[in-house]
Amino acid sequence: MRLLALALASLTAFAPMPVMAGVTEAIREHILPAVEEFSAATADLAETAADDCTAEALRPSYRQAFDAWMGLSHLSFGPLETDGRALAIEFWPDPRGMVARTVEGMTADADPVVDDPESFPEVSVAGRGLMALERLLYDDALSAYGAGDYNCRYAVAISADLSRMAGEVLADWREHAELMRTAGAEGNARYMSENEASQVLYTALLTTIEFDADQRLGRPMGTFDRPRPTRAETWRSNRPLRNVTLSLKALRGLALTMSDDPIPATEAAFDTALVTAEALGDPLLAGVETPQGRLKVEILQQQIRAIGDAIEAEIGDGLGLSAGFNSRDGD
Amino acid sequence: MIGRRNFIAALLAGSVVPHLSWADAGSPAILGAAREESGGYALFGIAEDGGDCFRIPLPARGHAAAAHPTAPEAVAFARSPGRFAVVLNCVTGEVLARLVAPEGRHFYGHGTFIADGDILCTSENDFETGQGRIGLWSRSQGWRRVGENPTHGVGPHEIKHLPGDILIAANGGYRNHPDRPGVKLDVPEMRPNLAYVSPDGELLEKVELNEELRLNSIRHIALGRDGLVAFGMQWQGDPALGMPLMGLHRRGEATVLDRMPVYEAMAMRGYVGSIAFDAERRQIAISSPRGGRVQVFDETGRHLRAIEREDVCGIAPADRGFFLSDGLGGLMRAGEALHPLAKHRGRAWDHHLVPVMA
Numbered sequence: 001m002r003l004l005a006l007a008l009a010s011l012t013a014f015a016p017m018p019v020m021a022g023v024t025e026a027i028r029e030h031i032l033p034a035v036e037e038f039s040a041a042t043a044d045l046a047e048t049a050a051d052d053c054t055a056e057a058l059r060p061s062y063r064q065a066f067d068a069w070m071g072l073s074h075l076s077f078g079p080l081e082t083d084g085r086a087l088a089i090e091f092w093p094d095p096r097g098m099v100a101r102t103v104e105g106m107t108a109d110a111d112p113v114v115d116d117p118e119s120f121p122e123v124s125v126a127g128r129g130l131m132a133l134e135r136l137l138y139d140d141a142l143s144a145y146g147a148g149d150y151n152c153r154y155a156v157a158i159s160a161d162l163s164r165m166a167g168e169v170l171a172d173w174r175e176h177a178e179l180m181r182t183a184g185a186e187g188n189a190r191y192m193s194e195n196e197a198s199q200v201l202y203t204a205l206l207t208t209i210e211f212d213a214d215q216r217l218g219r220p221m222g223t224f225d226r227p228r229p230t231r232a233e234t235w236r237s238n239r240p241l242r243n244v245t246l247s248l249k250a251l252r253g254l255a256l257t258m259s260d261d262p263i264p265a266t267e268a269a270f271d272t273a274l275v276t277a278e279a280l281g282d283p284l285l286a287g288v289e290t291p292q293g294r295l296k297v298e299i300l301q302q303q304i305r306a307i308g309d310a311i312e313a314e315i316g317d318g319l320g321l322s323a324g325f326n327s328r329d330g331d
Numbered sequence: 332m333i334g335r336r337n338f339i340a341a342l343l344a345g346s347v348v349p350h351l352s353w354a355d356a357g358s359p360a361i362l363g364a365a366r367e368e369s370g371g372y373a374l375f376g377i378a379e380d381g382g383d384c385f386r387i388p389l390p391a392r393g394h395a396a397a398a399h400p401t402a403p404e405a406v407a408f409a410r411s412p413g414r415f416a417v418v419l420n421c422v423t424g425e426v427l428a429r430l431v432a433p434e435g436r437h438f439y440g441h442g443t444f445i446a447d448g449d450i451l452c453t454s455e456n457d458f459e460t461g462q463g464r465i466g467l468w469s470r471s472q473g474w475r476r477v478g479e480n481p482t483h484g485v486g487p488h489e490i491k492h493l494p495g496d497i498l499i500a501a502n503g504g505y506r507n508h509p510d511r512p513g514v515k516l517d518v519p520e521m522r523p524n525l526a527y528v529s530p531d532g533e534l535l536e537k538v539e540l541n542e543e544l545r546l547n548s549i550r551h552i553a554l555g556r557d558g559l560v561a562f563g564m565q566w567q568g569d570p571a572l573g574m575p576l577m578g579l580h581r582r583g584e585a586t587v588l589d590r591m592p593v594y595e596a597m598a599m600r601g602y603v604g605s606i607a608f609d610a611e612r613r614q615i616a617i618s619s620p621r622g623g624r625v626q627v628f629d630e631t632g633r634h635l636r637a638i639e640r641e642d643v644c645g646i647a648p649a650d651r652g653f654f655l656s657d658g659l660g661g662l663m664r665a666g667e668a669l670h671p672l673a674k675h676r677g678r679a680w681d682h683h684l685v686p687v688m689a
Contacts (some may be wrong), residue, residue: 049640077623081639084594093571098593125594126481192661192671199659200641203623215571325366325658325679326604326620329442330513330565331394331411331488 001230004101022319023197027177030257035173039166040067046156046163052151055136055143058159059237062137064240065162066130070246072169072207072256077200078190085165088125091132092233093215100114102127103135112148114157115240121161131234133158138236180218195321196260202321204309207253207281208247209308214242217301220285227288240285245277248304259315269310273303353687356403356421358386360578362685363456363656364407366674368677373385374407376421376687379650381672387424390417394440395489395683399470400448405685411454412507413438413487418474428474431565435459436466437509441489445496445530452498454487455479458590461517463487465498465528480532484524485517488550491560495520495533498528499560503548505567516568523549525562525580538580540588547574551606553615558582561615563603570601576618577603579632586661589617589631592625595637598622604682607646609653616653616665620644625655627664645684 001192045061052058069090072080080086091099102124106114113119126132136142136155180200183191191197207277215233220240222228232240252270255263280287287293316322339595353359359376361543366372376384389407396535397406414437418428431439431511432455439454451474454467463482469475479630482490492498504523506516522545525538540547551563559581566574573596575588591599600621615628623637625646638655640663645656652666660678664670 015593018453032518077639077641081598082594082599087594093569095569096570191673192663192674193659193676196659196661203641238663296407324620324642326642327623327658329410329682331604331682 001084013146016261022260023180023183025257026201026254027180030179030250031072031075031124031256032173034075034225035166035170037164038065038068038072039170041065042159042163042166047158048158049093051158052147053153053155053159054147055139055145058133058155059137061129061159062133063237063239064071066234066237067246068293070243071250074204074211074247074251076204076207079169082172084125085169088129089162089165091126091128093219093231094126095231098124098126099131099135100182101144103132103183107151112169114150116155117160120157121164127162128158130162133162134234134237165182195319198319199321200281201254201258202316202319203323205251205258205311205315206308208251209311210245211299212244212251213301213304213308216240216247217285217297217304221288221297221301224291227294229284229286229288232285235284237241238283240276241280241283244300244304245274248274248277248307251307253258255311259318261314261318262317263310263314266307266310269307273300273307274298276303338550342383350674351403352401353403353421356524359421359687360649362396362398362405362687363645363662363683364389364396364681365504365660365675365681366392366681374405374419375562377654377662377684381664385421385424387419387421390415390495393681395442396685397444397451398685398687400688405468406442406451407439408440408453408653411440412458412509412512413440414438414509416442423563423600426558430468430474430476432466433476435463436611437507439486439488439507442683443490443492443498445492445498448455448456450477454488454490454500454632456486456507458506458508461485463500463502465490465500472515480528481534483528483534484525484538485521486523486548489552491554492554493527493558493560494552496530496610499552500526500528501552501562501563502526503550504545505548513666515567518546520534521545521548521567523547523564525552525560525578526547527582536582537616538586540578540586544574547576549578551603553606553608554612555579555608556612556656559630561606561608563617564605564608565603566601569615570599571597572601573597573599574601576607577615577628577632578621579615579630580587588656589626589628589632589634591626591634595624595634598624598637599626605646605684607648607653607684607686610648612648612649614652616655616666618644620658627665636667638669640669644682645680647684647686654684656684659680 045065048061180197183197184194220232358608360379372389383482394410414432416430442453451468455464467478467481469477482500486503487500503522527535541623546567547564553561579587599619642658647654655663658679660675662673
């Protein structure tokens with residue numbers, strides 16, 4: 001943080017540089033509002049938990065906090081990547097079952113760390129955040145706790161920790177936004193040229209499109225012979241499809257701020273996928289277990305990938321950006 | 332460029348004998364291949380401060396280069412599975428030789444010089460049998476192929492050598508075929524290893540990881556102090572498992588795997604593109620262009636720090652740290668903090684940076 005502050009101090013000495021199209025708009029209209037909303041939603045979660053930490057009382061705030069998270073979880077650079085914050089907020093995918101193991105370990109041992117807000121951030125990322133809290137609020141074996149029980153205090157600790165992290169992300173984003181706006185200025189080691197700020201947004205956009213298709217849909221799809229519906233993200237809280245929809249809406253918002261020119265093909269591709277997602281009417285993506293249901297999810301998956309193609313053609317070519325000279329080339 | 336012009340002027344004036352050194356090529360610290368704004372490709376010699384020492388056009392996208400230990404000559408390899416490599420005079424830019432892999436062989440994109448710089452070793456695949464080969468090429472005999480040795484494994488990628496010309500091959504474990512570029516063959520059966528091979532091809536020691544790490548393809552190597560070998564891996568299973576991606580080995584000792592925080596391991600997305608020690612050989616860095624991350628470790632495998640940088644891949648030793656390069660044209664020095672050295676618009680640095688006179 002000290003280095004960042006120094007870098008910022010030296011930056012203010014220079015006249016603002018012209019930043020590539022879209023960066024200022026993306027920060028003002030997309031990023032900061034999403035980060036602020038997440039901070040507010042987790043503050044509300046923490047407040048609710050302090051008041052009544054039973055599962056039933058907490059669930060509505062949990063859902064809102066998760067909805068808000070879907071507005072910024074794709075910003076996979078800078079503040080969310082510092083010290084693994086994104087995973088501490090949401091530990092998923094989790095093929096090893098680390099969340100289950102950590103949460104069960106905490107509750108079995110009644111680890112007193114939940115009563116110490118100073119030490120709680122040192123708990124493994126798998127035992128904190130939205131996925132650990134989902135276990136406490138929605139897992140039948142864990143959620144039937146009463147006020148004052150260990151799990152209740154654990155839920156309070158996770159909620160407070162989420163609110164703390166969201167506050168830090170907000171503070172860091174206000175600083176990071178300045179680094180992005182001054183991309184290419186002397187002394188800006190994070191963004192060495194003007195186009196690097198657009199480039200990180202562009203990469204985040206394409207990476208998350210891929211994540212929605214390959215992880216959020218691909219994991220529950222499994223293989224044709226072995227579909228894995230309980231590998232879907234947040235299936236306990238009944239929101240696998242909702243996350244896909246909210247993610248696509250957030251990405252659509254980001255895409256629109258990034259380009260000065262109209263992006264009709266990209267918008268159309270988003271709309272197609274969003275209509276298909278809505279028509280699925282299958283919040284759990286449980287349809288992956290039947291050949292017909294699987295086909296429907298596969299169609300959605302293809303439509304999401306098609307958004308990526310449209311983005312590359314319209315936004316990438318328009319701004320002279322390309323993704324992954326090395327990341328897409330193996331060896 | 333100035334070095335080259337001065338040299339040619341001096342040559343014309345008859346004041347030098349044509350016995351060239353790297354100083355004549357501008358004393359580059361590292362070599363790196365890149366795509367340029369025009370869409371063409373070139374090999375660059377890069378000075379300690381990040382400036383260009385020379386630029387030599389390449390016929391196609393490169394992967395890595397091998398720098399001759401004393402003469403200003405570089406071998407530029409095509410991307411795997413390629414069948415061509417070019418030997419370049421880095422002072423004049425002239426192509427000294429074109430190396431063509433023999434029938435039934437393709438290059439894997441890396442090489443190293445032994446025998447005081449007379450023999451170039453290239454990592455190769457005998458693509459019918461899948462057995463790894465080290466091709467041997469003699470510089471003093473006009474870059475003639477003079478033999479080959481086994482790598483004692485499948486799919487060798489980077490090769491390096493220890494004192495006594497003992498070769499170390501990173502046998503990645505899976506096969507490729509030139510007819511199917513980009514396709515990995517036989518991944519379910521893979522059994523990668525790190526092999527120490529004597530100059531006459533004998534297996535001296537073979538390092539295999541535990542069964543549960545079978546899908547971790549050992550691909551890149553860096554050399555530390557007292558025979559310490561660091562290797563970077565590419566996990567062919569689920570990247571979200573956050574498997575170890577860096578190992579340390581010294582002959583006759585047990586292998587040590589990296590200890591990264593789980594979130595950094597997952598951020599690497601199961602992929603290490605390049606590995607290097609710093610100039611003091613006390614720290615090791617691995618890069619993942621897929622994760623936009625560099626992870627730095629000490630000699631015991633303890634994690635020291637993470638560096639976030641989009642499409643970062645090339646790493647080479649630098650004074651108190653590392654040179655880093657990325658696909659956006661950025662060239663940096665990373666010590667405790669990141670210092671930009673150069674940014675060339677439209678230049679995309681390819682996978683590897685190769686130290687000169689290392």
